[in-house]
Amino acid sequence: GAGVSQTPSNKVTEKGKYVELRCDPISGHTALYWYRQSLGQGPEFLIYFQGTGAADDSGLPNDRFFAVRPEGSVSTLKIQRTERGDSAVYLCASSPFPGQGYEQYFGPGTRLTVT
Amino acid sequence: GDSVTQMEGPVTLSEEACLTINCTYTATGYPSLFWYVQYPGEGLQLLLKATKADDKGSNKGFEATYRKETTSFHLEKGSVQVSDSAVYFCALSGRAGGTSYGKLTFGQGTILTVHP
Numbered sequence: 001g002a003g004v005s006q007t008p009s010n011k012v013t014e015k016g017k018y019v020e021l022r023c024d025p026i027s028g029h030t031a032l033y034w035y036r037q038s039l040g041q042g043p044e045f046l047i048y049f050q051g052t053g054a055a056d057d058s059g060l061p062n063d064r065f066f067a068v069r070p071e072g073s074v075s076t077l078k079i080q081r082t083e084r085g086d087s088a089v090y091l092c093a094s095s096p097f098p099g100q101g102y103e104q105y106f107g108p109g110t111r112l113t114v115t
Numbered sequence: 116g117d118s119v120t121q122m123e124g125p126v127t128l129s130e131e132a133c134l135t136i137n138c139t140y141t142a143t144g145y146p147s148l149f150w151y152v153q154y155p156g157e158g159l160q161l162l163l164k165a166t167k168a169d170d171k172g173s174n175k176g177f178e179a180t181y182r183k184e185t186t187s188f189h190l191e192k193g194s195v196q197v198s199d200s201a202v203y204f205c206a207l208s209g210r211a212g213g214t215s216y217g218k219l220t221f222g223q224g225t226i227l228t229v230h231p
Contacts, residue, residue, distance in 0.1 A: 003158075004158075030217065031217060033217070033218070033219070035219070040141075040223070040224075041223055041224070042119075042204050042206070042221030042222050042223050042224050043159070043204075043219070043221050044221070045209045045218050045219065045220070048216060048217075048218055050216065054219065055216060056216065091158075091159065093159075093219075095217055098216035098217050099216065099217050100146060100147045100166075100208035100209060100216075100217055101147045101164070101166040101208070102217055103149075103161045103164070104161075104219060105215065106151075106159040106160065107126065107158060108157075108158045
């Protein structure tokens, strides 16, 4: 079956611009997670959705970052006034159930470069 | 807060050599522990997991045992292959604010290169 997909695969933008990154989770997965992976580091948690609601956004670095999941499926991560420090690979993952023992299925990521 | 520390890499081995990648963690309560792998050009995928103390996760010849007394989850393989070349991430999923919903905390990753 189809896995988690993310678009675009690469995004180059100028400092100060607005970007949107899209995640299509596996059909039927209720839990959705966003992570950010900087070069040479492990992924870092950004936000978790259970259904349509953001149950935990404690990982968002500041108020320039926002994410939505309006119909409980596709999610969009939005970054305003991008900065060079936002350059990273943004990963989306989904899971059939929320819970600490369940596998998360990761998408291929969106590589964001802010020039 | 929760944290995961992996042995620093990169690790370079010859085919059929033994592999150990060390992983230790800090967490409250009883987290679940995972090894994820990222092959060249591919996304992160689960390699193995263990959800309680003394459990052993295994897959593709890799093993790791959840050791609560040493807060460790070392990854081992008796004979590596060229196809095992990848980046390996240790991760945990603990409890946040009394609830558990699967948020992963990752180590920094270990690059493994296996030569023929």
